Amino acid sequence: MISSRHYLLIGILFVLTGISILFSLLSGSIDLELSVVLSELIEPGSALENQILREIRIPRTLAAFTTGGLLAMSGVVMQVLLRNPLADPYILGISGGAAVGALSAILLGAGSVFFTNAAFAGALFSILLVFGIANKFGQWSVTRLLLTGVVISAGWGAVINILLTTSSTNNVQSMLFWLMGDLSQSQVYLGHYILLAAGLAGGLIISRSLNVLSRGELFAQGLGVNLGMLRITLYFAASVFTATAVTIAGSVGFVGLVIPHILRLLGARDHRILLPCSILLGGSFLVIADSLARTLIAPQQLPVGVVTAVIGVPSFIIILRSTMTK
Amino acid sequence: MTSLIIESLTLSIEDNILCRDLNLKINENECWGLLGRNGVGKTSLIHSIIGVRTIDSGQILLDGQNISELSRRAVAQEIGVLFQDSIETLPATVLETIMLGRHPHVQSRIKDNQNDHAIVDSVISELSLSELSDRQLSSLSGGERQRVAIATLLTQTPNIFLLDEPSNHLDIAFQISVLDTIKSKLYKRPASILMATHDINLAARFCDYFVLLLENGEHLQGSKKEVLTAENLSKAYGCEIQSIQTKENTLYYPV
Numbered sequence: 001m002i003s004s005r006h007y008l009l010i011g012i013l014f015v016l017t018g019i020s021i022l023f024s025l026l027s028g029s030i031d032l033e034l035s036v037v038l039s040e041l042i043e044p045g046s047a048l049e050n051q052i053l054r055e056i057r058i059p060r061t062l063a064a065f066t067t068g069g070l071l072a073m074s075g076v077v078m079q080v081l082l083r084n085p086l087a088d089p090y091i092l093g094i095s096g097g098a099a100v101g102a103l104s105a106i107l108l109g110a111g112s113v114f115f116t117n118a119a120f121a122g123a124l125f126s127i128l129l130v131f132g133i134a135n136k137f138g139q140w141s142v143t144r145l146l147l148t149g150v151v152i153s154a155g156w157g158a159v160i161n162i163l164l165t166t167s168s169t170n171n172v173q174s175m176l177f178w179l180m181g182d183l184s185q186s187q188v189y190l191g192h193y194i195l196l197a198a199g200l201a202g203g204l205i206i207s208r209s210l211n212v213l214s215r216g217e218l219f220a221q222g223l224g225v226n227l228g229m230l231r232i233t234l235y236f237a238a239s240v241f242t243a244t245a246v247t248i249a250g251s252v253g254f255v256g257l258v259i260p261h262i263l264r265l266l267g268a269r270d271h272r273i274l275l276p277c278s279i280l281l282g283g284s285f286l287v288i289a290d291s292l293a294r295t296l297i298a299p300q301q302l303p304v305g306v307v308t309a310v311i312g313v314p315s316f317i318i319i320l321r322s323t324m325t326k
Numbered sequence: 327m328t329s330l331i332i333e334s335l336t337l338s339i340e341d342n343i344l345c346r347d348l349n350l351k352i353n354e355n356e357c358w359g360l361l362g363r364n365g366v367g368k369t370s371l372i373h374s375i376i377g378v379r380t381i382d383s384g385q386i387l388l389d390g391q392n393i394s395e396l397s398r399r400a401v402a403q404e405i406g407v408l409f410q411d412s413i414e415t416l417p418a419t420v421l422e423t424i425m426l427g428r429h430p431h432v433q434s435r436i437k438d439n440q441n442d443h444a445i446v447d448s449v450i451s452e453l454s455l456s457e458l459s460d461r462q463l464s465s466l467s468g469g470e471r472q473r474v475a476i477a478t479l480l481t482q483t484p485n486i487f488l489l490d491e492p493s494n495h496l497d498i499a500f501q502i503s504v505l506d507t508i509k510s511k512l513y514k515r516p517a518s519i520l521m522a523t524h525d526i527n528l529a530a531r532f533c534d535y536f537v538l539l540l541e542n543g544e545h546l547q548g549s550k551k552e553v554l555t556a557e558n559l560s561k562a563y564g565c566e567i568q569s570i571q572t573k574e575n576t577l578y579y580p581v
Contacts (some may be wrong), residue, residue, distance in 0.1 A: 080416070084415060215423065216409075218373075218378065219413070221378045223402050223427070223430055223482065224430035227398075269418055
């Protein structure tokens with residue numbers, strides 16, 4: 001059911017997205033004037049400030065937005081797939097696999113290209129491992145998938161701990177940043193934007209089926225949903241969103257879990273609305289969090305994952321309280 | 327015309343045969359009751375009719391076409407199921423849930439259709455749910471949830487209704503009024519009903535034909551008069567059941 005309230009929500013989120021991006025472009029170790037930002041967007045300049053903007057701030061802001069959007073969308077899909085409000089993009093062990101790949105690359109002193117490939121390979125391995133085990137014995141139930149994911153996740157956790165405890169102090173620092181989520185090394189490419197756009201387009205195409213599946217698998221089948229196909233599609237879509245986000249920025253927590261819930265509490269329960277809103281709110285949330293991560297204790301930087309939790313927890317509780325007393 | 331034919335259906339769960347070689351033809355405007363003790367296979371039979379449960383042998387024909395060859399959407403346009411359990415872990419309002427009943431019929435992936443809204447509105451007023459329509463599912467009582475589930479089923483506008491325990495959680499007044507509403511569809515268009523229930527008297531009131539599932543995959547079927555005898559029921563439930571004749575009805579009770 002789409003109402004004018006939903007269009008208003010989307011409108012507000014677009015404005016929020018614009019503000020968050022502007023905020024991010026203006027803030028950092030060097031303060032930039034609004035006029036510089038605006039003139040750079042119209043006509044690229046050659047001053048130092050323009051270079052900072054073009055080579056550092058804009059790419060980083062776009063990386064934050066893309067990562068946040070992917071994580072929020074993945075969270076929406078995981079929560080429907082598992083019909084579990086506690087589900088988040090990392091619940092099935094994808095981030096664990098990516099972390100083991102990334103940490104191993106750090107341990108081996110690998111360069112950034114190898115590093116991102118290692119993280120993505122780890123995530124991919126974990127996706128296939130969980131799918132293979134959960135699928136192995138015929139009937140693919142949500143409980144089996146969830147249990148498999150949680151157990152594999154715990155296994156990765158153990159490997160991560162081994163890597164952390166056996167690494168040099170120097171490496172441990174960058175490992176911890178990666179594990180908490182960090183955008184300082186992030187790069188996004190055209191492929192990432194295409195994935196985000198294609199994910200949204202695909203999500204909108206099956207959004208009605210997501211609405212039906214939210215009410216249960218039998219119910220969905222009774223209303224004509226091809227459950228087997230849908231489940232596999234959702235599993236791999238959410239997994240690829242997560243794997244990509246984790247490859248860009250490490251395991252940024254909280255966005256994928258809480259953004260979908262905040263939007264549902266604000267009335268965006270229909271996936272035709274929830275999916276685009278989750279990209280806008282997830283993206284702008286991470287853009288703001290990353291701006292704060294760069295500026296709060298400048299010139300030092302905080303891992304963005306710490307900031308997402310620090311702003312996310314109280315705002316979620318406030319929204320939860322205000323919608324419960326209605 | 328819509329007909330449902332079950333041909334030599336055998337169903338089992340683990341090593342237990344639920345029904346063996348069941349043949350059943352449900353014609354339009356017929357209301358069938360499905361009776362039998364707990365765990366005898368009533369729900370499994372309903373699930374296998376729409377193809378969400380694997381069957382051991384036999385086939386199910388919808389208008390002469392094997393159900394396994396039809397798309398799930400095509401099946402859902404003809405057959406609607408009232409399931410026993412619903413899931414409320416993710417939030418939704420009553421209105422949003424009832425609207426989902428149109429899923430097999432929606433034309434656009436994004437846009438809502440005025441006709442769909444009109445169907446939803448009429449079902450909501452038919453089942454007196456307008457006061458609940460903005461409420462969250464999680465805030466409803468068991469009986470209210472059951473009425474929402476039935477409203478969703480009516481919104482689906484199927485020609486064959488498969489009802490699994492339709493009277494669950496409903497008080498006696500709603501049991502009668504809700505089933506009256508569903509049964510009235512039988513006369514407005516060529517519809518039919520198969521209703522699994524524990525309430526023999528409710529089934530006797532609404533159904534004209536019966537399938538009685540017995541132990542070991544055996545079953546009886548036929549008209550109400552043939553199947554609903556004290557002897558058959560006592561055998562099916564494994565406890566002595568007697569009947570008394572009132573002015574309007576035959577009532578069944580355990581001794």
